[in-house]
Amino acid sequence: MPRAVPLRPSARSAVPGFRVMEILGEVERLRARGRDVVSLCAGEPSGGAPAAVARAAARVHERNEGLGYTPALGIEPLRRAVAGHCARWYGLEVDPAQVAITTGASGALLLSFLAAFDPGDRVAVCRPGYPAYRNTLAALGAEVVELDCGPGTRFQPTPQLLDAEVAAHGPLRGLVVAGPANPTGTMLAPEELAGLADWCAAHGTRLISDEIYHGIVHTAPAGAPADRVHRGTSAWEHDRDAVVISSFSKYWGMTGWRLGWALLPPDLVPAVEALAGNVSLCPPAAAQLAALEAFTPEAYAEADRAVEGFARSRRLLLDALPALGWGATAPADGAFYLYADLGEQLARHGSSLEWCRRLLEAEAVAVVPGLDFDPARGHRSVRLSFAAGPAAVEEAVSRILRFQSRP
Numbered sequence: 001m002p003r004a005v006p007l008r009p010s011a012r013s014a015v016p017g018f019r020v021m022e023i024l025g026e027v028e029r030l031r032a033r034g035r036d037v038v039s040l041c042a043g044e045p046s047g048g049a050p051a052a053v054a055r056a057a058a059r060v061h062e063r064n065e066g067l068g069y070t071p072a073l074g075i076e077p078l079r080r081a082v083a084g085h086c087a088r089w090y091g092l093e094v095d096p097a098q099v100a101i102t103t104g105a106s107g108a109l110l111l112s113f114l115a116a117f118d119p120g121d122r123v124a125v126c127r128p129g130y131p132a133y134r135n136t137l138a139a140l141g142a143e144v145v146e147l148d149c150g151p152g153t154r155f156q157p158t159p160q161l162l163d164a165e166v167a168a169h170g171p172l173r174g175l176v177v178a179g180p181a182n183p184t185g186t187m188l189a190p191e192e193l194a195g196l197a198d199w200c201a202a203h204g205t206r207l208i209s210d211e212i213y214h215g216i217v218h219t220a221p222a223g224a225p226a227d228r229v230h231r232g233t234s235a236w237e238h239d240r241d242a243v244v245i246s247s248f249s250k251y252w253g254m255t256g257w258r259l260g261w262a263l264l265p266p267d268l269v270p271a272v273e274a275l276a277g278n279v280s281l282c283p284p285a286a287a288q289l290a291a292l293e294a295f296t297p298e299a300y301a302e303a304d305r306a307v308e309g310f311a312r313s314r315r316l317l318l319d320a321l322p323a324l325g326w327g328a329t330a331p332a333d334g335a336f337y338l339y340a341d342l343g344e345q346l347a348r349h350g351s352s353l354e355w356c357r358r359l360l361e362a363e364a365v366a367v368v369p370g371l372d373f374d375p376a377r378g379h380r381s382v383r384l385s386f387a388a389g390p391a392a393v394e395e396a397v398s399r400i401l402r403f404q405s406r407p
Contacts, residue, residue: 015135038396040384041366045253050299057290072277074101105247105260115271121173128374130182155184159199178210180334183383187333190233197239207242209235213335215251257287310336313386313393320397336387351379363399
């Protein structure tokens with residue numbers, strides 16, 4: 001029987017797909033056909049989880065114990081371990097009751113946005129920036145405000161940009177920042193993050209700080225404390241009303257384990273706990289039990305060695321830039337991305353999307369066009385992930401140079 005009213009997807013679901021995931025699908029298809037693909041596409045460390053974490057996971061599965069549902073905000077030992085990690089890296093005293101273990105940083109973002117913002121609230125994000133901020137907020141009914149953060153502000157927001165936005169269009173309910181940022185790798189100096197936190201406090205704006213790439217830092221920002229290794233500056237060093245997002249995916253290389261966390265101000269803890277119990281019931285139990293080993297000296301040392309590998313890959317790319325002949329690049333102070341304008345290559349290929357498509361077809365190198373990160377000017381730029389390691393980066397550069405030298 002025909003339906004009286006056709007069914008359709010919700011309007012809120014009409015968000016752009018994430019091209020990184022689409023390109024990963026194409027990489028898988030090409031490899032299945034026998035192509036030797038070098039992927040500088042995803043932000044996925046090639047080394048995987050630290051050995052101590054992998055051993056713990058094997059023990060958990062062998063014993064098949066503790067794999068039922070856990071509390072909605074995660075097991076108490078892991079919440080305590082995250083609090084200890086914050087003390088170790090930032091000198092912060094964190095109540096484990098304010099730690100929410102989540103299904104990846106993505107889960108932490110979703111729960112935090114749901115708890116902090118109502119439909120119609122104006123929430124500012126940076127452009128260029130991680131597209132899931134913009135798309136998730138839009139799907140939840142927020143009004144996404146894109147701040148044009150170019151090289152003049154090192155691709156980061158400033159109080160002046162926020163003042164101009166408020167003067168032109170009205171108050172902001174939230175601000176999402178990241179440092180190191182995806183795709184640019186730029187960081188906020190401690191005084192810059194403090195200035196943004198002060199601005200948010202003065203304007204009734206909730207600060208959401210994505211700190212997923214903390215620990216992967218190549219150049220310490222001006223003003224960073226000289227008495228410790230710089231891992232990144234946490235928003236909680238300046239504003240305990242902020243929400244801090246982090247994860248095991250990047251520094252520890254545990255991308256597929258789908259385990260992250262949020263540091264929550266007291267007013268958001270009950271809301272996030274209730275939402276988490278409904279949205280996901282609990283984070284993955286086996287991953288939680290294994291992740292306790294991430295905070296051991298062995299795992300920290302292994303993760304730091306991986307960061308040294310990222311630094312070597314970064315240097316290979318930076319040294320290759322003159323030969324590549326591209327335009328301006330972001331500083332890549334942290335994380336494992338190079339965000340670059342294609343410069344003269346645009347005259348030949350028209351856009352970064354077409355350049356990436358032809359490169360993958362001709363030389364089997366997967367790179368992401370900038371349109372995911374900057375809908376306004378991303379047609380000029382590409383993001384290369386050097387998380388795959390020096391050998392992959394060296395081979396990719398060789399193939400890109402060959403591709404660009406063709407008539």
